[in-house]
Amino acid sequence: MVFSSMTYLFVFLPMVLLAYFIAPPRARNMVLLAFSLIFYAWGEPIYIFLMLMSITVNYVFGRIIANNRAHHSRYAKLNLGIAVGWNLTALGIFKYYPFVSSQLRGIGLGFIPGLKLLLPIGISFYTFQAISYLVDIYRNQIRVQRGFFKFALYISMFPQLIAGPIVRYEDVEKQLSKRKVTLAMFGNGGEFFLRGLIKKVLLANQLGALYVQIESLGVAHTSVLTAWIGAFAYTFQIYFDFSGYSDMAIGLGKMFGFRFPKNFDYPYTATSITSFWRRWHISLSSWFREYVYIPLGGKRVSPAKHVRNILIVWMLTGFWHGAGWNFMLWGLYYGVLLLLEKYVIHDRISSHPWPGRILTFLLVTLGWMFFVHTDFSEMLTYVGHMFGVGCAFSNATTGYFLRTGLVVLLLGAFFSTPIFHRLNEQFAVKYYTASIALRIAMFMLCVAALVYQSYNPFLYFRF
């Protein structure tokens, strides 16, 4: 189930709110857990077993590691290894096996069976959460969770279940046992949820439609500028899609008394690639820093090893986003950019933020074009168009897309900056009735857009 669906908004959400706040405080964790499992099972029930298995395995290994880390640290390490291995195997099989096996068969290893596996939704997120939990126990940074259901809730909590943020255990440890929701906090959650919904439904979907239209243009209609408009549309789309989802997750968490970490911090205003990655999908980049980059030695090693570390981390980051060479390429692209920034450009860039900001944005935009095209020839064609290979600089169609896409692109740009956020907050404090009226109106527009998505005329005038 996704948050921006009719089922969620008008059936699931009212039910979970009602059940949660009617239930006595002791039972609330169970209510949340039960609804989380339903949420997860909705649509692909079979993978609920994988989820339950993962919960059990990680719970038990957590206990084993905790019991042994003080006196039998080698044994604890062994068990940590087994547990992490188990998690990675599960992730590997379900996410990467189909890709890897098809590649291997492609190079002549025909005996490798190709399994037909659907990617279990959210597996990349909850697996990473479980690994962080185990490692943190081993490192003695957190205390083990003895309550099975509390642990189950930590892994499967529906707000962050399918698209993050990747919540570290220490962030929610206390709240799992004791949390309080005030009306103001609930309202704050509502604010986040609405913001996320607006980003997803009113911005991301429209931008996505614009991108799809441009992407499917034939060679006859496309041009350099058009290709860039499409690339910008996608750049904003993926930001609003992803950050909208994170906002909704954070908002829902707040409604139930959880405080999830921030996942995005205006990444498109970053002045360098390094700073972009400190602002984009923060919970993922900090995960990789914490559990891969630093264990490898971080930057306190020789430059050669540092280069190796960076490339490994970014290749993995790329691969985490999907099983495909293009994701790998996309990750390495950032690895190289970061190395360039570190070793070549250094501090030579001007102190003024704008040149860096613009350059970073353009590089990120280009990066997304590697990200979005799983097919290499399509990627080359599209990127080629962006740099004028085989098409004109601009044509009449460019004008068409400029005119029809201008509003949504400008809105996208505006919503990506903290200026909007500041204004919004000031307005809310000053004219609070008006700004709530505005939110109601926006919510109604979201509902309208959701209803329109199902507008699906059956016109038999052709048949």
Added chain:
Amino acid sequence: MSEQWDIEKRRQLYIVAFQVVAAAALFVFVWFIAHEKKYKEVDVPQFVAELSEITQDEWHEEDQLSLKRRFGLAANDFAAVGYFGPNSNMDAAELLLVRVNDKSQTDAVVEAMKNRVAYQCTCFDGYGEDQMALLKDARYLTRGYYVFLIISSDASSVERAFLKQIEP
């Protein structure tokens, strides 16, 4: 001392057992999930012709227009179609094998088959007992990309032969 040692050892055994079970459970689950059958590809029209010879039913191969007329299905919407229709209006036996292009078509095909059978039932109801028996025993098989309708005096044999041929 040794008692404590035993307890420790037993605990270790339990842990090993859990590790094994955890690993095994994952692989069993994967096997279970991935164990979706893959069906063999066959030359549909020829295959249906072969199947039609299994019984002595009165049927013959029909063209695409008959298919469109009776089932409302356009043959070129699908990857392949084989259709045997009744010889006369007093026969009910039919075979229709459709290989769909993608599985989203399956429901529509089964629906069309059911409508056809329902229509045939209205023709024979209270009239042709034998034909009604065949129609009541109509089988709709959905296997992979194949959708198969059997209305035959020996539907089980046809079904068995069909499955034998396409199952791996």
Added chain:
Amino acid sequence: MNNHYKKLMRKALHLILGAIGFFLFVSLLYIFAVSGKKPVQAGVDVVKGIESQNLPALLQAIRQKETNEVDVTLPIVPTTEVLPVSVPEETGEITTPAETQEPITVPEDQASPTLPTLASVTQEPTTEPVSTEPPLTVRQIRINDFKEEWNAKLDANDVRNLSAEEQQQIHALFMNTIFFGDSMTQAIGDYGFIDMSQVVYKRSASLDALKEKIPEVAAVFPERVIIFVGLNNCNHYKTPEEFADAFTVMVQSLREQIPGVSLYVSSLLPPSEVLGSTRADLVRAPMYDALLNHTANLLGVTYIDSNWIVRQQNYLKDGIHMNRTFYRVWFRYLQMLMS
């Protein structure tokens, strides 16, 4: 504190009411946007006027025109060669009313004056049977030749499929004809001799049950209706007389609902020998058929004898229905009689 929340609640309520008001406003806009999807009344009247034109008169005018055209281009069949109604050949052993044994012909001047369609001019028999011995006409000779030829072919089991050309001729001939009956008629369409659009049937229906299908036949306004029914009727009607009465009622009903239509009826075929030996009720089929012939003549419905085409090997398994071979000859015969 309490007061504070009360105030907030009130405010929230106002806001929600405002939202509902806004939504109602949008509803109004929507209603305005799709309003007036109604057609102009005068226009509807014009269309209804066209729809309610006198269809029989229009059809008559159109067919009349066609007749005139045919008149100048084709020599018309002389009316003396009116289709005679033949007698069932193997009825010797059955006791039937004496009149049916006599051939019936139509005097030249008896064609209905009010309905000058091609069919009626050439083929409509009168309602009065005439018992004078007619001379052997050219047509009868042709019929006899036809029967001889095809009897031989039937016996030799050498009846070829209709050629594309024959098929086209049949289609052309029956363009404005409806075949009407039970499963005997359904086979005509199912076997593909005639487009299904020319066939109106109800399976396993007695004549009474068929009557409810007459409006469907009438909706087409056919020039000709060819009735072909089977042994259901021997089940349904205890005696041939009941059957004949039902037939009379049906014919009247057809004539009422389709003014000017020419009616034909094909023989009620006997069951196969195998079936006949077990089903006492069906053995009397020839009596029904004979009375059908007689009644048809009385009513001015052309009786098409098709008993001569029946061969035991052409029965389907059920012993009632016929296979393609029968219909191949039946259609050729029909075509020969009518063209």
Added chain:
Amino acid sequence: MTDREARERARKLRFFRLLGIVFVMMIFLLAFLRLVWPRKSYSAQERRTLAQLPAMTTENLRNGAFSNAMEEYLADQFPARNVWVYLDELRGKIMGEKYSQGVYRCSSGYLIEEFKRTDDQRAAKTTKVVLDYLREYPDISSYIMLVPNASWIMKDKLPSGAPIDSQEEWYTMWAQEVKNAGLSNLTVVPVASALSEEASQGKQVCYRTDHHWTTYGAYVGARELAGAMHLPFEEQNWKQVVVHDRFQGTLMSKSGFYSRTADTVELYLPDPDIGIVTTYKEQQKTLSGLYSSEGLTGDDPYEVFFGGNYPWLAISTTSKSNRKLLIFKDSYANAMIGFLCPFFSEIHVVDPRYYTGDIRTLTASAGITDICFLYNINTYYEDGSLSLILEGGEADE
């Protein structure tokens, strides 16, 4: 904390509290309305049946079909669904959106359907089959007229630069192909320039919110066709009747775009009157005239012509002509057939999308003297059913 900061904090809290209350009220109000709102089974605007509450089975729960069906059901049965759709359309209009479900929002209230050259092969196959079929009947004069759609005729109304493929380009290529086939009995009847010229003179040849041509457009088409057929078209007079003046057509339904400018539907009746009778062959009905009041008052007033599309219509007229016409057509022809009636004694209208009979038997048995293929370019390009019914010279039975 200063006084001001404390005040601001209090206001913030007040804002969030109010928002919390409002949020819950909105969600529950809509959830409640959804529960009690009467279920509808059919949407006149979308012309489809709406999804109903799906039945739960272990099978559909397991494969996820249930959750999809549920989502569909909730969206389809949403309270005041059409108003929400309208609201979203308003938002789209304000944001400058011009494209939805293959339809462009154009100037002067026009909605125009796109033309996408996705698969030239299919159309090429159709053309080949049509030519093969016509080759079998060298004695019958045949005509083929592909009517350009609004994206060609009303090109200037399109948003400038809209990425629509050129029908003209494809048509030119196609016409050349047909010409190369060298059939002496076949005439390709061009109609694009005539329609464009009429349009440039301010005549309305395409409906604003429907994909069909207007009856006037069909008149122009008939004039061109009649010229090729050598019919005395100019001698015939027509009486115009307005039957609908608030016509909102299928493109509005298709796109969800609302156009305030409604169209007028006209009929052109022959003057003096002639007798016309239409037999709906498969439906087994004979009716007088060509028009349907039921279609006119229904959801799609364009169905005033024949009441929609039917597999096979046999039209007989009192015309003294001895020509008989066989038309293969899509819905564009519905508006045009009326103009041909005075010149043919019989017209057989076959819609290949529904017709399942034996076309060769029909061609030979109905005494056909003229064959006409009448399609709009979009349908001809996309629809494969012509090749289905024309293929396979020898029928098996």
